[in-house]
Amino acid sequence: MSKRVALEASHACCEAVRMADTDVVAAYPITPQTHVPERLAEMVADGELDAEYIPVESEHSAMSACCGASAVGARAFTTTAGVGLELMHEVVYIASSMRYPIVMVICNRALSAPLSVWCDHSDVMSVRDTGWIQVFCQNNQEAFDMTLWAFRVGEDPKVLFPVMVHFDGFTLSHVTEAMFLPEQEEVDRFLPKKRQYQFALDPDKPMTHGAFGPPDMYTESKISQEVAFRKSKELIIQGWKEFGKIFGRYYYPVEPYRAEGAKTMLLMMGSLNETAKLVVDRKREKGESVGLINLRLWRPFPFEELRQAVKDAETIVVFDRCISFGGPGGPVFSEVRSALYGMERMPKVVGFVGGLGGRDVPIKDIEYAFDRGREVAEKGSEEIFETVGVRGKVEGIREPKGVYLPAK
Amino acid sequence: MATKARKTKAAVKKLRTASEVTWRDMEVGGILTDAGSAALRRTGDWRSERPILDKEKCNKCGLCWLYCPDAAVDACEDGYYEVNLYSCKGCGICAEICPKEAITMIEEEEE
Known part of the structure; x- marks a missing residue:
């Protein structure tokens, strides 16, 4: 039996991280995501979540720490927003290309300048092509549901891609709504207790993660990533079907x-x-x-x-x-x-x-x-x-007159 | 000191070169599951100069073997040294360090 509770989306996704028995959380606080790392730090300090909480010095380090954690087979979570995601950018590509199923919550925020901590989707679009599975939430229930689902889909050995869960900064992150929290037993039926990962770094079985890709290997590497990423859609849908069977809420790509x-x-x-x-x-x-x-x-x-x-x-x-x-x-x-x-x-x-x-x-x-x-x-x-909603009649989102081409 | 050459040239040639590896052969995330596999790959393809060893001048001191940053110098059983050209990047440190000036760097185009 699920329990009806009142939570903001920031705290709702933390409940999913807790119930997923996440091993490592590495995050740097940034508005409007701050409540997420705050609540997770509290959970770890209070013994509600048995995870390693790494208080990193930047978002770049947050994602790097998650890559390391994921490489040894840990279940890793991070979260950021807006300009924090920009600072993390380099390592965002590394996580997906090295196929580390990290789950990241983004409380969507505008990019500077002018400085804005409020919601829009500019941060999302800057990471559009990074090879992460990306989903959007409409409400706080979905913030919980998508976060939980993200662990299962990302970690599936047939998928092995990181997942970004997007929800709107402030509009959802800071607004309390009624929602349902499932029983731990239901979560355990949906998500394996521990992550299975055949390439986990192990001193007894040495291997190389993150090798150099010379021009004669890089293209093959990227094409194999793209083929696997396209194919992941089947497992994404499968994950939603099974989520629906257990929790009674069904989700679809469109x-x-x-x-x-x-x-x-x-x-x-x-x-x-x-x-x-x-x-x-x-x-x-x-x-x-x-x-x-x-x-x-x-x-x-x-x-x-x-x-x-x-x-x-x-x-x-x-x-x-x-x-x-x-x-x-x-x-x-x-x-x-x-x-x-x-x-x-x-x-x-x-x-x-x-x-x-x-x-x-x-x-x-x-x-x-x-x-x-x-x-x-x-x-x-x-x-x-x-x-919509712009003061003054908008004119000029168009190309200037005249065409400039080389003469024939 | 080193005891034997790692791989003979013939053995290296049996391994698949990059041109034989397709996208389907890539391991998930580009992970290399065998440790030390760089020794099995042609990683010196982009070299522009290569070292030539003169056995007449060589006194078998082993400094080239010791200083090579890529472990591309193999110690042979007869006490001399041989450069593994599948791995050598042509940096010239061996030629620079050789006290007998037994190593010279020549342009790759030269025979």
């Missing part, structure tokens, strides 16, 4: 909400989905043909699920909480558009950017995204992407 037959669908990641559900409910009551798509699995990208989910839609409105300066639109927008490219009946894809640096995205802004999105799909727009 989660439609009232999207049946909807002509216009809004697609977003993270906690804004919860607000958007209200908007969809209201618009549906008024008879509007709208739906919502929650993109849960960000990497590896669920191309086929997305195509299936939107195949009958006319317009997809994609809401990004990040700017790709000078690029084709927000990062989620450009991924979605390229995922749908080549479909027989490809929906129009309209990109919106909003909710940057903790800017609130109220119901009216999401209503506007739906309405303006439909208008842009119909009539087009001068701007490469649309914006």
Whole structure:
């Protein structure tokens, strides 16, 4: 029997780390993630969690310590946010390329400058291509569920990739919600007590981790990593199926909400989905043909699920909480558009950017995204992407006139 | 001092060279499960100069063997030394340290 409790997402994910009997926690505190390492340090100090807590001097060291721990077969956890993830960046690639199934919670935060400790998804996008499995949470229950699931999927010998669990800084990390905590016995049925790892470093069985990759070996190494990473999607889904069987909550790479037959669908990641559900409910009551798509699995990208989910839609409105300066639109927008490219009946894809640096995205802004999105799909727009919640009429997100090419 | 040469050239040649290894042969995470496997790989491919030993001048002191940063100098049973060119990076330390000037570095293109 699970227990109903009130926790903020930061503390919810710590409960998953505790129930997973994590061996090593190495983390450096940074707003808005601070409550996560604080609570874990408290758990270790109070004897609730039998783990080695390494109070490292930076995020770069946090991930390095986790790599070392994971190399000897320990279950390792770390957590960071925003600029902390940037400082960690080098080692983020190393963890995935050396196939260490570290679990990392990111309390999504904007990147400086101007200095902002508040939520957006710029930090996520800077690590988009690092080869980590990445999932988003909509609420605190999911912060617990995804963290627990992450250990199991990452450590599966057929997967062996690290997993990032994203939840929105402050919006979820600091907000207390009702949620369910399972029994330890249920967790033990879902997650093996100890990690099984055939390549664990052992003085009695010497081997080399992190060898040099000369030009005649590097490409083969990266291709084998990419093939394994794409294949991990099967085990990701399998993990969610088994999670559902034990805990009764089912998760999917792409989660439609009232999207049946909807002509216009809004697609977003993270906690804004919860607000958007209200908007969809209201618009549906008024008879509007709208739906919502929650993109849960960000990497590896669920191309086929997305195509299936939107195949009958006319317009997809994609809401990004990040700017790709000078690029084709927000990062989620450009991924979605390229995922749908080549479909027989490809929906129009309209990109919106909003909710940057903790800017609130109220119901009216999401209503506007739906309405303006439909208008842009119909009539087009001068701007490469649309914006919500910006003071002043936005003009100039476009290329200057004139084309400069070599003369023929 | 060293007792025997690690691998004869013939033995090294039997090992798979990089051109025979495909992406399917890569171990998870690029981990090398056999310790000391660098001795079995051609890691000197990018050398631009190679050392030539003159047995006439050599007094078998073993300083080249001792100073080689890559352990690419093998001690032979006759007391002389031989450079393993599958491993030698061509740094020239052996030539520099040799008290008898028995080692000279020559350009790779030269015969």
